[in-house]
Amino acid sequence: MEVRNPRIKSMKYEDFNDNEYIESMVRELRENGTNVVVGCLDEVIEWGRSNSLWPLTFATSCCGIEFMAVGAARYDFARFGFEVARASPRQADFIMVAGTITHKMAPVLKRLYDQMADPKYVIATGGCAISGGPFKKSYHVVDGVDKILPVDVYIPGCPPRPEAMLYGLMQLQRKVKVQRFFGDVNRQIDRKECEELLRRDLTAEKNELNVEKDANHEQ
Amino acid sequence: MNNNLKESITAWEPAAVWSECGDGWFTVPADRFRDLAVRLRAEGFDFLRSLTGMDWGGEGFGVVYHLESTATGENVVLRTMTPDRENPVLPSVCDLWKTAELNEREAFDYFGIRFLNHPDMRRLFLRDDWVGYPLRKDYDPSQNPLRMSNEVSKDSTASFELMPDGSIIRQRNVLFDEGEYVINIGPQHPATHGVLRFRVSLEGEIIRKLDAHCGYIHRGIEKMCEELTYPQTLALTDRLDYLGAAQNRHALCMCIEKGLGVEVPERVQYIRTIMDELQRIDSHLLFFSCLCMDMGALTAFFYGFRDREKVLDILEQTTGGRLIQTYNTIGGVQADIHPDFVRKTKEFIAYMRPKLREYHEVFTGNVIAQERLKGTGVLTREDAISFGATGGTGRASGWACDVRKRHPYAAYGKVDFEEVLFTEGDCFARYMVRMREIEQSLNIIEQLIDNIPEGEYQLKMKPVIRIPEGSYYAAVEGSRGEFGVFIESRGDKYPYRMKFRSTGLPLVACLETIARGTKIADLIAIGGTLDYVVPDIDR
Ligand code: SF4
Numbered sequence: 001m002e003v004r005n006p007r008i009k010s011m012k013y014e015d016f017n018d019n020e021y022i023e024s025m026v027r028e029l030r031e032n033g034t035n036v037v038v039g040c041l042d043e044v045i046e047w048g049r050s051n052s053l054w055p056l057t058f059a060t061s062c063c064g065i066e067f068m069a070v071g072a073a074r075y076d077f078a079r080f081g082f083e084v085a086r087a088s089p090r091q092a093d094f095i096m097v098a099g100t101i102t103h104k105m106a107p108v109l110k111r112l113y114d115q116m117a118d119p120k121y122v123i124a125t126g127g128c129a130i131s132g133g134p135f136k137k138s139y140h141v142v143d144g145v146d147k148i149l150p151v152d153v154y155i156p157g158c159p160p161r162p163e164a165m166l167y168g169l170m171q172l173q174r175k176v177k178v179q180r181f182f183g184d185v186n187r188q189i190d191r192k193e194c195e196e197l198l199r200r201d202l203t204a205e206k207n208e209l210n211v212e213k214d215a216n217h218e219q
Numbered sequence: 220m221n222n223n224l225k226e227s228i229t230a231w232e233p234a235a236v237w238s239e240c241g242d243g244w245f246t247v248p249a250d251r252f253r254d255l256a257v258r259l260r261a262e263g264f265d266f267l268r269s270l271t272g273m274d275w276g277g278e279g280f281g282v283v284y285h286l287e288s289t290a291t292g293e294n295v296v297l298r299t300m301t302p303d304r305e306n307p308v309l310p311s312v313c314d315l316w317k318t319a320e321l322n323e324r325e326a327f328d329y330f331g332i333r334f335l336n337h338p339d340m341r342r343l344f345l346r347d348d349w350v351g352y353p354l355r356k357d358y359d360p361s362q363n364p365l366r367m368s369n370e371v372s373k374d375s376t377a378s379f380e381l382m383p384d385g386s387i388i389r390q391r392n393v394l395f396d397e398g399e400y401v402i403n404i405g406p407q408h409p410a411t412h413g414v415l416r417f418r419v420s421l422e423g424e425i426i427r428k429l430d431a432h433c434g435y436i437h438r439g440i441e442k443m444c445e446e447l448t449y450p451q452t453l454a455l456t457d458r459l460d461y462l463g464a465a466q467n468r469h470a471l472c473m474c475i476e477k478g479l480g481v482e483v484p485e486r487v488q489y490i491r492t493i494m495d496e497l498q499r500i501d502s503h504l505l506f507f508s509c510l511c512m513d514m515g516a517l518t519a520f521f522y523g524f525r526d527r528e529k530v531l532d533i534l535e536q537t538t539g540g541r542l543i544q545t546y547n548t549i550g551g552v553q554a555d556i557h558p559d560f561v562r563k564t565k566e567f568i569a570y571m572r573p574k575l576r577e578y579h580e581v582f583t584g585n586v587i588a589q590e591r592l593k594g595t596g597v598l599t600r601e602d603a604i605s606f607g608a609t610g611g612t613g614r615a616s617g618w619a620c621d622v623r624k625r626h627p628y629a630a631y632g633k634v635d636f637e638e639v640l641f642t643e644g645d646c647f648a649r650y651m652v653r654m655r656e657i658e659q660s661l662n663i664i665e666q667l668i669d670n671i672p673e674g675e676y677q678l679k680m681k682p683v684i685r686i687p688e689g690s691y692y693a694a695v696e697g698s699r700g701e702f703g704v705f706i707e708s709r710g711d712k713y714p715y716r717m718k719f720r721s722t723g724l725p726l727v728a729c730l731e732t733i734a735r736g737t738k739i740a741d742l743i744a745i746g747g748t749l750d751y752v753v754p755d756i757d758r
Contacts, residue, residue, distance in 0.1 A: 059413065060435070060436050060753075060754075069524060069528070069531075072520065072521055072525070073522075073528070074524070074525065074528045099436070102437055103363070103366065105414060107366070107368060108435070110367060134458065137446070138440070138443050139360045140353070140437050141439065147365070148367065161541070
């Protein structure tokens with residue numbers, strides 16, 4: 001069962017070294033006239049924010065174990081400020097979707113995401129979260145969390161190595177550092193739209209926690 | 220199966236027809252099945268290894284039962300079926316073997332088979348508003364788009380009873396009363412080890428009733444396997460119970476090899492055995508870490524993971540994977556062992572033994588740990604057998620259920636090791652079983668590592684594998700119990716039905732029995748020591 005000349009499509013190795021492109025883009029923008037005082041203040045805030053990102057402890061399957069390994073002794077993500085894993089979504093900054101998301105889990109995940117406070121970020125970890133992975137054809141698996149949540153960083157692998165996870169986490173940090181320039185990184189909607197949404201939520205008739213009204217509920 | 224047993228079964232139930240095809244089984248008509256089941260239970264067949272729902276197309280729906288007698292070790296396979304495709308109804312056996320309770324719900328969920336007198340006929344994995352039954356051969360997936368509405372948890376359930384005139388009535392059973400204080404735990408909760416969900420009815424701090432909800436990570440692997448060739452199915456087993464990746468895949472390979480009638484070389488058997496044991500150590504170390512973390516001992520968590528990385532290094536060097544190794548293949552293993560494998564493994568054994576002592580110093584002797592684990596969450600031996608709670612859980616209750624001893628496979632027949640048994644059945648016993656099993660695993664590896672015979676690591680197999688018609692069951696001792704694979708083949712490239720006997724589902728089934736009457740805080744210790752892995756429960 002030997003595989004002959006496997007052709008593995010992946011990121012080019014040189015590209016891993018090109019981690020500064022976001023920063024350089026931002027530098028260029030700054031040089032072309034951002035407000036100095038507010039700009040500096042933003043920079044400080046975002047520097048602080050990016051170095052104390054708290055993850056939500058959320059793991060559905062195999063990738064979650066590797067995520068635990070990232071938190072444990074050898075890989076130790078405390079080095080980068082991720083160690084305060086929170087069990088409550090209200091205290092977490094980002095959600096690491098580690099594992100397969102099934103149809104039954106999808107509304108729960110969405111609710112967890114909605115419960116998180118802004119600013120919030122999403123990392124899709126592993127083949128399953130990115131596209132359904134090995135279970136893409138299954139009747140009960142969501143083929144990609146980006147169908148239900150806006151994703152900031154994708155970490156491919158099955159499961160991704162802890163090093164890859166750290167790389168992905170650091171990519172998120174880079175993104176957070178410059179988020180002011182790309183709008184609200186995660187929601188990718190502008191202020192107006194956001195306010196509109198907020199208002200709608202308040203005024204909309206109470207939708208019974210988004211429970212489907214089902215007449216023949218009792219079979 | 221021996222002839223005596225065959226004769227007695229034919230004597231007890233003349234309508235039972237023996238088929239010699241694959242493992243061999245008795246087919247019993249649905250209306251006679253219940254009597255034979257009662258008889259077999261009385262004759263000592265107290266362990267229902269596996270219950271598999273089936274769709275036999277034109278012949279209707281049915282169920283395959285794998286029974287074992289814990290006293291004599293005899294096995295028997297029974298089948299029963301109903302030709303009614305519109306309204307399939309079969310008798311329930313959940314009063315004889317408690318493990319059937321969840322398994323029958325699973326069969327209902329997959330095939331829509333209703334079991335008479337089962338007290339709780341709800342879906343097990345899928346949402347209540349799911350349309351159709353996914354494992355039926357004529358299931359149409361377009362009926363079920365992704366639904367983003369939240370689910371309502373119902374407080375009642377249904378059961379079906381047969382009236383004397385032959386009609387079937389539906390009865391409403393109450394799960395939780397209006398006045399009961401019900402709290403929800405999970406699916407996103409750090410102590411459930413994944414996405415399991417409980418609804419617990421409390422009286423003060425005491426648990427009165429517990430209702431487990433599964434399916435939040437139901438990936439439909441069994442259905443997917445029906446559309447994959449045999450070598451392709453191997454990819455999915457590693458992802459079931461990812462802390463038993465090597466063992467799961469071993470079981471599937473063994474089952475396929477059994478069907479093909481292939482005997483793998485000695486070298487492969489040795490390698491597989493060593494890999495299985497390394498995997499077991501890996502899993503038990505993770506168990507230790509997580510249990511300690513759940514109980515608030517964070518230091519122990521780091522200790523456990525530190526040492527687990529050492530096992531992963533060894534696995535990675537040979538297989539290329541840390542967590543998911545995809546190493547076993549049909550008729551062998553993917554690659555020969557790495558030149559450093561033997562040396563590194565021996566170094567690890569020497570390293571690990573003193574570390575275990577350290578663990579006991581850090582955690583086992585701790586007063587808080589002892590207070591919380593000793594005497595809480597007792598599971599009796601009878602219940603363990605009836606629920607089919609194998610692995611460390613069963614052995615902590617005094618049930619010698621180790622597949623490595625019961626049905627030796629690979630190189631386990633050649634090694635000398637002790638089956639760790641406790642009789643208390645409490646959390647502490649479950650914890651100690653696993654800690655002691657690490658030592659036994661080290662012993663097993665030690666006996667084999669220097670004697671790996673020379674030879675091939677992979678047999679030449681045909682590119683297209685077809686298993687002769689029949690059904691086959693093979694089991695290994697996974698990290699947390701008996702992991703079995705059931706294949707029904709019709710001689711095609713694809714399995715007609717592939718079922719995995721989950722190691723975790725029986726553990727969830729017995730949770731209610733264990734937890735009733737304990738304090739809510741003990742649920743964490745109980746869940747931690749049962750050591751289930753949720754994707755393995757939900758499959
Ligand atoms: S991507 Fe692979 S390792 Fe991760 S959850 Fe999916 S199957 Fe498991």
